[in-house]
Amino acid sequence: MNKRLQDMFARLTGAEKARIADEHRRAYDFDxxxxxxxxxxxxxxxxxxSRRSFLRLVAASGGSISLxxxxxxxxxxxxAATRAFAQGGGHLICGWAGTAEITTLDPAQINQVxxxxxxxxxxxxxxxxxxxxxxxxxxxxxxxxxxDGLVWTFNLREGVTWHNGDAFSAxxxxxxxxxxxDPAQSIHSGNLVNVLDVVALDDMTxxxxxxxPQASLLVKTLERSSGRAMTIVSQHAIESMGLQEYGxxxxxxxxxxxxxxxxxxxxxxxxxxxxxxxxxxxxxxVTIIPIPENEPLAAxxxxxxxxxIGGNGVAAELVDRFLMNPDLVVDEIPGNGFQSVFVxxxxxxxxxxxxxxxxxxxxxxxxxxxxxxxxxxxDRERFIQRALFGRGVPAFGTINPAMxxxxxxxxxxxxxQRFDVAxxxxxLADAGYPDGEGFxxxxxxxxxxxxxxAEVIVDMYRSNLxxxxxxxxxxxxxxxxxxxxxxxxxxxxxxxxxxxxxxGLVDWMLSDSRFNGANRNDADLVExxxxxxxxxxxxxxxxxxxxxxxxxxxxxxxxALVQEANQLTSDKLASIFIFHGTEILVHRAEVTYPxxxxxxxxxxxxxxxxx
Amino acid sequence: xxxxxxxVIQALIVxxxxxxxxxxxxxxxxGDPIAALLADVDPTAADAIRAKLGLDQPVIVQYVFxxxxxxxxxxxxxxxxxxxxxxxQIAEAAPRTVSLAVVAFLVSFTLGLSAGIISAVKKDSLxxxxxxxxxxxxxxxxxxxxxxxxxxxxxxxxxxxPAIGYRPMSAGLDQWLRYLILPGLxxxxxxxxxxxxxxxxxxxxxxxxxxxxxxxxxGLNERxxxxxxxxxxxxxxxxxxxxxxxxxxxSGSVVxxxxxxxxxxxxxxxxxILNRDYPVVQGSILLVAVLLVFMNLAVxxxxxxxxxxxxxx
Numbered sequence: 022m023n024k025r026l027q028d029m030f031a032r033l034t035g036a037e038k039a040r041i042a043d044e045h046r047r048a049y050d051f052d053x054x055x056x057x058x059x060x061x062x063x064x065x066x067x068x069x070x071s072r073r074s075f076l077r078l079v080a081a082s083g084g085s086i087s088l089x090x091x092x093x094x095x096x097x098x099x100x101a102a103t104r105a106f107a108q109g110g111g112h113l114i115c116g117w118a119g120t121a122e123i124t125t126l127d128p129a130q131i132n133q134v135x136x137x138x139x140x141x142x143x144x145x146x147x148x149x150x151x152x153x154x155x156x157x158x159x160x161x162x163x164x165x166x167x168x169d170g171l172v173w174t175f176n177l178r179e180g181v182t183w184h185n186g187d188a189f190s191a192x193x194x195x196x197x198x199x200x201x202x203d204p205a206q207s208i209h210s211g212n213l214v215n216v217l218d219v220v221a222l223d224d225m226t227x228x229x230x231x232x233x234p235q236a237s238l239l240v241k242t243l244e245r246s247s248g249r250a251m252t253i254v255s256q257h258a259i260e261s262m263g264l265q266e267y268g269x270x271x272x273x274x275x276x277x278x279x280x281x282x283x284x285x286x287x288x289x290x291x292x293x294x295x296x297x298x299x300x301x302x303x304x305x306x307v308t309i310i311p312i313p314e315n316e317p318l319a320a321x322x323x324x325x326x327x328x329x330i331g332g333n334g335v336a337a338e339l340v341d342r343f344l345m346n347p348d349l350v351v352d353e354i355p356g357n358g359f360q361s362v363f364v365x366x367x368x369x370x371x372x373x374x375x376x377x378x379x380x381x382x383x384x385x386x387x388x389x390x391x392x393x394x395x396x397x398x399x400d401r402e403r404f405i406q407r408a409l410f411g412r413g414v415p416a417f418g419t420i421n422p423a424m425x426x427x428x429x430x431x432x433x434x435x436x437x438q439r440f441d442v443a444x445x446x447x448x449l450a451d452a453g454y455p456d457g458e459g460f461x462x463x464x465x466x467x468x469x470x471x472x473x474x475a476e477v478i479v480d481m482y483r484s485n486l487x488x489x490x491x492x493x494x495x496x497x498x499x500x501x502x503x504x505x506x507x508x509x510x511x512x513x514x515x516x517x518x519x520x521x522x523x524x525g526l527v528d529w530m531l532s533d534s535r536f537n538g539a540n541r542n543d544a545d546l547v548e549x550x551x552x553x554x555x556x557x558x559x560x561x562x563x564x565x566x567x568x569x570x571x572x573x574x575x576x577x578x579x580x581a582l583v584q585e586a587n588q589l590t591s592d593k594l595a596s597i598f599i600f601h602g603t604e605i606l607v608h609r610a611e612v613t614y615p616x617x618x619x620x621x622x623x624x625x626x627x628x629x630x631x632x
Numbered sequence: 633x634x635x636x637x638x639x640v641i642q643a644l645i646v647x648x649x650x651x652x653x654x655x656x657x658x659x660x661x662x663g664d665p666i667a668a669l670l671a672d673v674d675p676t677a678a679d680a681i682r683a684k685l686g687l688d689q690p691v692i693v694q695y696v697f698x699x700x701x702x703x704x705x706x707x708x709x710x711x712x713x714x715x716x717x718x719x720x721q722i723a724e725a726a727p728r729t730v731s732l733a734v735v736a737f738l739v740s741f742t743l744g745l746s747a748g749i750i751s752a753v754k755k756d757s758l759x760x761x762x763x764x765x766x767x768x769x770x771x772x773x774x775x776x777x778x779x780x781x782x783x784x785x786x787x788x789x790x791x792x793x794p795a796i797g798y799r800p801m802s803a804g805l806d807q808w809l810r811y812l813i814l815p816g817l818x819x820x821x822x823x824x825x826x827x828x829x830x831x832x833x834x835x836x837x838x839x840x841x842x843x844x845x846x847x848x849x850x851g852l853n854e855r856x857x858x859x860x861x862x863x864x865x866x867x868x869x870x871x872x873x874x875x876x877x878x879x880x881x882x883s884g885s886v887v888x889x890x891x892x893x894x895x896x897x898x899x900x901x902x903x904x905i906l907n908r909d910y911p912v913v914q915g916s917i918l919l920v921a922v923l924l925v926f927m928n929l930a931v932x933x934x935x936x937x938x939x940x941x942x943x944x945x
Binding site for chain 1: 662674681684710713714716789791795796798890899907908
């Protein structure tokens, strides 16, 4: 518990403390930040829920349990302010930062956060994550799961219509599944490998069959924004409009409909009057303008040309300036994702051939000593101050603070990577490079946008270890090719859209993860280097833990597996984990952005209002 | 006429050569568009996407398809996102770039020519020094910097103009102009500085000629001497530069387009190069080549209008 919370707790009366303790005891494993990736079968199934399950599932087990419904059912009138809020109207203008265009809104083609930030306002999924990263029903109202966790049955929301007036039904879900499963039609086909079949039991019921239990099904695969594979699309609209037009102006069932989209100039959304929740959206119209440069973005929000910033996030150097402006509201929360410096274990002097050895055994090897020296010489706090203007938190693994329940708050004390420059210098000397003497010049591969951070890294290693690192700056298209082929000494890369531990662990840390040097054994490389058994990291125990957590239903058990895997990747130096970003929302004071819409990484605008 | 036809044929050959060179160079430079596309998605989809986009074919086969389609007026479709047709992307971006180019050209033409003429006529005066200083500043300051300064002064502080964006002429002439003034100045000022310097030196050279002395000795009005006799002869190098400038302006000013969040041809081109979006790069560069080649041709033809002594026969 941090000091501020301790102080707050100390000020409470005895009765208040007792009540909190009682609540805590009764909801013994309730954690509002628990992403609810897997509960037991009984807990997940609806509709009858125990109090404890209700607390856990208030969001996930049924979209009908919204505050307004509960209050309405209880005969409680909404306060006048809330009613006025709901009648808001107005035209909200948003700037999408750091991008020249929103290339597509078709979920089958979406490959950037800034795209699904828009799509999430237009299209729906069976579920949608809320501000606590818990999955709520979206087009599904409730669901049941079989004893073995392999068959999921979803009841769909009645009376939902598409923006073109068609009625929504189970056939749309089946169509979306078949489309997304086909790699020629969707770039997300791999996300459905574990979903063997989706069938419509009737117009309003569908059944999913899984190959093996999947803890992240609700929050990842079926999620409407970041999920994408099962963001529900309209067959009729795709066939009548064609893919190109659908990609720009998709027909959805979401709170806003797209009424205009010119690549690079912006997207126009208008309130969808037949949205299933009549209280949303609050504003009548939203215009989203891509603004690639920082200074014009800042000028636009300062002058009121735009009301809110979305897209790639606000550049760290602008945040203090915005904080000093009384016309602006700045809200900073832990961001998802992790950022790393990957160290190629196939290049001298960082060679490690077998990560299955224990950490103590690894520490006997010179290659590992060098890797550990690089990790321990990395002053994360200083890096965050210098490169990120203080906007970030030190990272020691893929699991980030935004994941709340799964995040290990003590890893900064326990990781082998923790900062200790004297130990780093000793390790380097032990590896044969006292005071950096004789250490070869390494190259740090990064993108043009990453130059500033890379320069701080170069300077840090020069002063802490007396070694020379040169920048190797390449466009992202070239960098990713080199990364996949393991053609680098050091690589600055990371992930930005993680809501579930699977995103960091499954996608990056498994031996056969998609980012783990997938093309390392291309024919020309085998001729040059010989067969390389793995990419940047491979450890059997880590693989075992990651695969096990992916199918573990019990949150506490899953948390233990996730944290053990995370600790091992940290201690064995799968990469030098450097920071987790913070998510900064900036809007003008006349915009009300309610807490329930403050979902990390997203800009859900349906509850946002303008005064 | 024969000369004109020969020049058009030459121009078409140059355009074809540029297109072909770009086609093969793009495929030779490192960077796999599909790898970038699949950076955070399913790599198993890569082969399916390559086959769908024809990128699994030998390069020469891809070239033949591209040439055939280009001759038929089809520049292909983007490899990314909604796979929008290149023709549509260019058609959407072109009016914005043309609008910006027109305003920037008017700024550069008006300011540059007047400053150059006044500097030459009032040589070594305070006015001449002032214009020279301003021209040096204009040449030295990059247009994106001018753009940002204009935004800070006229959008953030004075609130006279919007900081970003574009309105089409269909939204009203006033709106169209309101959104284009700052970007037009940002693009036009550096060009006007070059034109001012060039006009000044060309005018000074002409004003020293014997026929100008003769005109003055005949008692001709000074205004008539300057505009009728001196300027017309001084314009030839200026028109050459202005022609190339106009072609460059029509190709898009990527930096200023980025600063003012205007999706013009420059941004289409740069974005597609960064993404290795082959069809869009090829289409955009082809358009730039056509603009430059034919603008040069037009300038050559204009020489005859300005100076009837020039003959191409």
